[in-house]
Amino acid sequence: MIPILFFFFAAVAIASGIMMIVHRNPIYCALFLILTLFAVAGLYVLLNAPFIAAVHIIVYAGAIMVLFLFVIMLLDLKSETSRQRPGGLPRILSIIMSGVLLAELVLFLRSGTANLPLVEGDLIIGSTKEIGNLLFTEYLFPFEITSVLLLSSIIGSVILARLKLK
Amino acid sequence: MEIPISYYLLLSGILFTIGVVGVLTRRNAIVVFMSIELMLNAVNLTLVAFSKQFNSLDGQIFVFFVMVVAAAEVAVGLALIVAIFRLKQTVSIDKINIMKW
Numbered sequence: 001m002i003p004i005l006f007f008f009f010a011a012v013a014i015a016s017g018i019m020m021i022v023h024r025n026p027i028y029c030a031l032f033l034i035l036t037l038f039a040v041a042g043l044y045v046l047l048n049a050p051f052i053a054a055v056h057i058i059v060y061a062g063a064i065m066v067l068f069l070f071v072i073m074l075l076d077l078k079s080e081t082s083r084q085r086p087g088g089l090p091r092i093l094s095i096i097m098s099g100v101l102l103a104e105l106v107l108f109l110r111s112g113t114a115n116l117p118l119v120e121g122d123l124i125i126g127s128t129k130e131i132g133n134l135l136f137t138e139y140l141f142p143f144e145i146t147s148v149l150l151l152s153s154i155i156g157s158v159i160l161a162r163l164k165l166k
Numbered sequence: 167m168e169i170p171i172s173y174y175l176l177l178s179g180i181l182f183t184i185g186v187v188g189v190l191t192r193r194n195a196i197v198v199f200m201s202i203e204l205m206l207n208a209v210n211l212t213l214v215a216f217s218k219q220f221n222s223l224d225g226q227i228f229v230f231f232v233m234v235v236a237a238a239e240v241a242v243g244l245a246l247i248v249a250i251f252r253l254k255q256t257v258s259i260d261k262i263n264i265m266k267w
Contacts, residue, residue: 006169010177017181017204021188026196033200036181040207043174047218052226056210059233064203064240071244072196075251094190098183105179109172116171119221126217126226139227146234153238157245 006046013039026072034065049126174215182208195247195257199240206236 016035023029037060044053124130135143181204188201210229217225251257 003169006173010173013177014180014184017184020204021184021192021197021201026194029197029200033204036204037207040181040211043177043211044214046169047174047214049214049217049226049229052210052214052229055230055233059237060203060207064237067240067244068196068200071248074248075196075257091191095187098187098190101186102179102183105183106176109175109179116219119219121221124221124223126223130223131226131230134223134227135230142231146231149238150234153241157241160242160245160249163249 002046005042009039009042009046012036013043027069030065030068030072033068034061037061037065048123051126051128051131171215171219175212178208178211178215181205181211193258193260195250195259195262196244198259199243199247203236203240206232 013036016032016039020029020032020036023032037056041053041056041061044050044056185201185203185205185208188204189198192198192201210232213225213229213232215225217223217229247257250262254261256262
């Protein structure tokens, strides 16, 4: 069952990812990205990380993508979508370079992870309790730092949005 | 039957490359931003896969922090895009070149 689910989620993630970068309309791009995010959340469940899967859906699909859609609809991009530049040398070159990057990654994977040791022991499942325990003991300081980061980003975005231009 | 970790890493590499292609080829700043999100997701998938491989939760904690950074980055980045749109009436990255020379 797990292999079928893995290949299903992987196919959905890759297909909707490709659709995201080729579709002309930014709103459809955002919707395809949401589909990719859901597929990745399914993969997290297969990897024994239910808490991360839930947070992933809530934060990405629930908050970040709503923000994206909100901005897309706020800025009237109708005229933008119709006059995208056609092909050209830079586009072909960038696709070739990305292919080189993928080949490098695959080569690296083949040489590096061929015989990784599987750590034995009790199976750890990333439940809310376990993650919360770690976050508030071992990772307490980074956890507090993230709150400062979020505060500064809130202040920064409010200032940027209220900026008086000209 | 278990899926070997290399499958997850390969999938994450493909997703990362799709994100790179999106950043390099798209001209709409918002879609470029979404491609960056896709790249962050690919890295998160790698971290969770290694977390399972080594039977430890540290990778999942890192995913948590990466999500926080992504959320902060999106908030500031979209505010920047809105400010640029109000200034220049466009979000095409070909026309936003005031810091180029």
